[in-house]
Amino acid sequence: MENSKQEIITRDIALKIKHKVYSPGEYLPSENQLSELYGAARNTVRKALGDLMDLGLIQKIKGKGSLVLDIQRYSFPVSGITSFKELNQALGMDAETKVLHLEELDKLPANLSIEEIPAKKVFYLERLRLIDGEPAVLDRDYLLNPPVKSLPLAAAENSIYAYLEDELGIKISYATKEITVRKVDDYIAQTLHLDHDKRAVLVFSKTYLEDTSLFQITASYHNPDEFSFNDFARRRKI
Incomplete structure (x- = not known):
């Protein structure tokens, strides 16, 4: 079964957080920027960000964006x-x-x-x-x-x-x-x-x-x- 666009975005951002492309305390690109980056609808990006929140990798801050949280690798x-x-x-x-x-x-x-x-x-x-x-x-x-x-x-x-x-x-x-x-x-x-x-x-x-x-x-x-x-x-x- 192929991974959905939402799963692909979730996994890619999670890997970038793991490898400190997006470091703790930094904000992810905006939803519009991520939509353009991944060639996906904004609603799909929003759902992927929701998955990342559930994993404890980010916190959405109203008016600011998605803040990367500090995680432990394993x-x-x-x-x-x-x-x-x-x-x-x-x-x-x-x-x-x-x-x-x-x-x-x-x-x-x-x-x-x-x-x-x-x-x-x-x-x-x-x-x-x-x-x-x-x-x-x-x-x-x-x-x-x-x-x-x-x-x-x-x-x-x-x-x-x-x-x-x-x-x-x-x-x-x-x-x-x-x-x-x-x-x-x-x-x-x-x-x-x-x-x-x-x-x-x-x-x-x-x-x-x-x-x-x-x-x-x-x-x-x-x-x-x-x-x-x-x-x-x-x-x-x-």
């Missing part, structure tokens, strides 16, 4: 639902994914038994994320069948969310996340090249569909030396 947003591939593209990380294991299980492992999940089959997927060739994240995903009735290796290597949404028509809605620091076993420690302390940051997520049904459980083990975790929040009056 800061993962913890409150959103964003795939690793999407982050890699948006933030311009030199990242790759290696599938270590993919199989269908008859049920969830006993240590993950959750009352809201009936006994059903799950796809178990284990992937290693590398940044600049160094192991940074070990992801363990459990996807319930149904609604996930198939999970090809090609989708696991690329983006499971793109496959679920674009191919299977699954509508992903929201997630809950818990972040802790845990002592891990030898396998995880060796895979992530952890020191003798064998501690990793664990992000445990449960992801739900539009009908509020749980369909995915993820345990992400992060090398604490490689990543920082930030939540970029905007004020929304209730």
Whole structure:
């Protein structure tokens, strides 16, 4: 699937922010200038700037323009639902994914038994994320069948969310996340090249569909030396 003009603009500006073409504290060119630069409608540029705001890369200042915010290169947003591939593209990380294991299980492992999940089959997927060739994240995903009735290796290597949404028509809605620091076993420690302390940051997520049904459980083990975790929040009056 080709990227839309909006996605191309978002990614290009994000890369320019990363490489300090647009430095923190500076303003981006105006919407009119960006429209001319990218050969795009002003409304398309405006939507791309909205994406950059959601990523925490810019802040729109009334009467002045889009101010570039100070970001950290490998800061993962913890409150959103964003795939690793999407982050890699948006933030311009030199990242790759290696599938270590993919199989269908008859049920969830006993240590993950959750009352809201009936006994059903799950796809178990284990992937290693590398940044600049160094192991940074070990992801363990459990996807319930149904609604996930198939999970090809090609989708696991690329983006499971793109496959679920674009191919299977699954509508992903929201997630809950818990972040802790845990002592891990030898396998995880060796895979992530952890020191003798064998501690990793664990992000445990449960992801739900539009009908509020749980369909995915993820345990992400992060090398604490490689990543920082930030939540970029905007004020929304209730």
